[in-house]
Amino acid sequence: MTDPSLLIVLLHYGPVSRTAALHAQLSASDPTWGPKVLVLDNAAPEPYPDAWVRTDRNLYWAGALDYAMQACADLNATHLWFLNNDLLFDSPAPHIARAWERLRHIERETGRVGVYSPSTLVNPYHAQMVCRHGTQWHEAAYVDGIAPLLRLDCVRELGGLDCEGNAFGYGVDVWLSWRARQAGWGVVVDDQVVVRHRYHSTAREQEGFLCRAAAAEEPYMARRFGADWRTALKAMQG
Numbered sequence: 001m002t003d004p005s006l007l008i009v010l011l012h013y014g015p016v017s018r019t020a021a022l023h024a025q026l027s028a029s030d031p032t033w034g035p036k037v038l039v040l041d042n043a044a045p046e047p048y049p050d051a052w053v054r055t056d057r058n059l060y061w062a063g064a065l066d067y068a069m070q071a072c073a074d075l076n077a078t079h080l081w082f083l084n085n086d087l088l089f090d091s092p093a094p095h096i097a098r099a100w101e102r103l104r105h106i107e108r109e110t111g112r113v114g115v116y117s118p119s120t121l122v123n124p125y126h127a128q129m130v131c132r133h134g135t136q137w138h139e140a141a142y143v144d145g146i147a148p149l150l151r152l153d154c155v156r157e158l159g160g161l162d163c164e165g166n167a168f169g170y171g172v173d174v175w176l177s178w179r180a181r182q183a184g185w186g187v188v189v190d191d192q193v194v195v196r197h198r199y200h201s202t203a204r205e206q207e208g209f210l211c212r213a214a215a216a217e218e219p220y221m222a223r224r225f226g227a228d229w230r231t232a233l234k235a236m237q238g
Contacts, residue, residue: 007038007081009081010022010039011084012044013043018086022083022085033096040052042058060167062168066160090194090196107186115154117147128142133191142187171220
């Protein structure tokens with residue numbers, strides 16, 4: 001069995017300062033992890049200095065995640081932590097080492113985890129993502145994909161992202177993590193690793209993006225969860 005290996009990818013789009021703030025936070029909290037923290041510049045109008053990769057076009061969220069998973073697998077990683085650039089950690093450092101050790105501890109207690117995520121201070125869309133004070137971690141039916149830590153063989157077992165027709169990615173995170181749970185993988189939200197997220201801060205800067213993303217999300221989710229998919233998701237958030 002291959003020893004677990006984690007790579008962390010920060011998705012850069014929008015102002016360099018936004019990505020740099022998260023990059024600097026991780027560099028300060030986990031200096032020994034520096035070579036494993038990679039910035040994927042998604043053809044951003046403001047190029048990120050010394051990015052790991054700069055794509056030749058905007059792959060959007062799902063396309064960028066698909067690219068990162070393949071690239072990290074080629075680098076012999078077993079896990080990918082895919083971080084939106086509009087978040088910062090709000091729990092004690094070290095952020096990477098602590099999350100990685102906690103994930104491995106959870107797996108020793110419960111079995112294989114396919115999708116792990118920090119909790120959030122607030123989440124206006126997915127109540128199960130909010131930090132539950134006094135709790136170590138909790139299982140979820142699905143996760144909001146602002147900071148998913150994915151076990152790559154889980155995604156392979158599921159047949160990949162399944163994002164055809166929805167490269168923008170809204171709903172792809174939900175469908176992926178829901179499928180993982182249905183296939184018997186653990187889907188975990190960590191109440192001791194917490195992030196503060198500015199929702200849609202990058203998306204709002206692109207004129208018309210939210211409308212286009214919502215237009216792609218609607219049929220994508222309806223085909224998978226039914227026409228009343230919002231109610232179905234709400235019922236899973238307990």
